[in-house]
Amino acid sequence: MLGWHIKNNMLRIVEILDVKIENPLVKTLSFRDEICRLAEPGQFVMVWVPGVDEIPLSISFTRPDGSSSVTVANVGEATKALTGLRVGDLVGVRGPFGSGFKVTGGKALIIGGGTGMAPLMMLITRLVKERVETTVIEGAENSGKLIFLDELKDLSKNCGVKVFFITEDGSYGVKGLATDLAENLLHREKFDVIYTCGPEKMIRKVYEMAKEHSIDLQASLERYMRCAVGICGSCTIGKYRVCVDGPVFDMAKLREVEKYLGAFKYNERGERIPV
Ligand SMILES: Cc1cc2nc3c(=O)[nH]c(=O)nc-3n(C[C@H](O)[C@H](O)[C@H](O)COP(=O)(O)OP(=O)(O)OC[C@H]3O[C@@H](n4cnc5c(N)ncnc54)[C@H](O)[C@@H]3O)c2cc1C
Ligand code: FES
Numbered sequence: 001m002l003g004w005h006i007k008n009n010m011l012r013i014v015e016i017l018d019v020k021i022e023n024p025l026v027k028t029l030s031f032r033d034e035i036c037r038l039a040e041p042g043q044f045v046m047v048w049v050p051g052v053d054e055i056p057l058s059i060s061f062t063r064p065d066g067s068s069s070v071t072v073a074n075v076g077e078a079t080k081a082l083t084g085l086r087v088g089d090l091v092g093v094r095g096p097f098g099s100g101f102k103v104t105g106g107k108a109l110i111i112g113g114g115t116g117m118a119p120l121m122m123l124i125t126r127l128v129k130e131r132v133e134t135t136v137i138e139g140a141e142n143s144g145k146l147i148f149l150d151e152l153k154d155l156s157k158n159c160g161v162k163v164f165f166i167t168e169d170g171s172y173g174v175k176g177l178a179t180d181l182a183e184n185l186l187h188r189e190k191f192d193v194i195y196t197c198g199p200e201k202m203i204r205k206v207y208e209m210a211k212e213h214s215i216d217l218q219a220s221l222e223r224y225m226r227c228a229v230g231i232c233g234s235c236t237i238g239k240y241r242v243c244v245d246g247p248v249f250d251m252a253k254l255r256e257v258e259k260y261l262g263a264f265k266y267n268e269r270g271e272r273i274p275v
Pocket of ligand 2: 225226228229230231232233234235236241242244
């Protein structure tokens with residue numbers, strides 16, 4: 001693919017229109033961009049923080065007023081700079097890039113871990129619009145790390161989405177891991193498709209469950225990204241490049257990269273490191 005010819009690969013400068021605090025580490029930043037507003041659930045943008053870095057972030061919301069959002073966790077230099085931005089500040093965006101989640105109908109189970117809920121949030125909105133029966137499990141270490149509580153409670157109250165919160169320390173919702181709750185549900189109910197995003201160890205467990213229960217799975221993966229258009233090769237997983245062949249991988253592709261999933265990846269120096 002000739003990535004540099006893609007129209008949406010052109011850098012656009014956008015103004016931050018709104019900053020919402022999701023939890024002590026995570027903020028949702030909104031901006032207006034004519035190309036991002038057309039993003040599919042699961043696609044990501046490269047966000048350039050002038051003088052700092054350019055990093056991949058999923059699009060978490062697109063709204064009827066034409067605005068879009070990214071939801072960012074402060075984990076390092078670029079994300080610290082981003083979460084410190086205020087309304088009126090400027091950033092650069094390229095994208096949206098990658099393959100999104102496919103809506104296949106039937107009964108859907110969403111399993112999200114921490115900020116992995118960001119691309120799933122846009123998907124849930126799409127599933128509701130397409131009248132797909134949807135159950136959501138959001139897991140986090142503790143209550144302070146959950147995100148989108150209000151939006152999910154609202155979808156539960158007004159749109160019939162079944163929502164479960166689960167925390168490792170039991171400080172909110174049920175105590176345990178998202179995958180424990182998923183396993184219980186899968187033994188009680190039949191689902192046609194599972195969508196997941198979060199820590200890769202969690203995705204690996206979800207993959208094993210999907211195989212065991214013979215359920216279709218779509219998982220959004222993360223790898224180190226530089227170009228986002230398939231040129232640099234820094235985001236490889238097996239024979240695939242996550243930026244153009246993903247970030248959403250279906251069951252067939254996941255089977256092909258099974259030995260890497262939840263096992264190892266490459267860092268910014270191209271060194272193989274454990275996930
Ligand atoms: C497709 C995709 C979608 C993502 N969506 C989100 C999101 O919605 N919200 C969110 O908070 N985070 C998301 N991330 C992760 C986010 O890109 C990293 O947290 C961010 O790059 C860290 O940058 P930093 O400078 O703050 O931290 P650093 O200190 O540079 O790094 C912290 C961690 O982030 C990883 N990282 C750093 N730079 C990159 C990069 N260019 N590509 C991939 N990983 C990198 C590092 O390997 C390290 O593990 C996504 C990543 C990918 C690949
Ligand atoms: S980030 Fe360069 S090939 Fe994927």
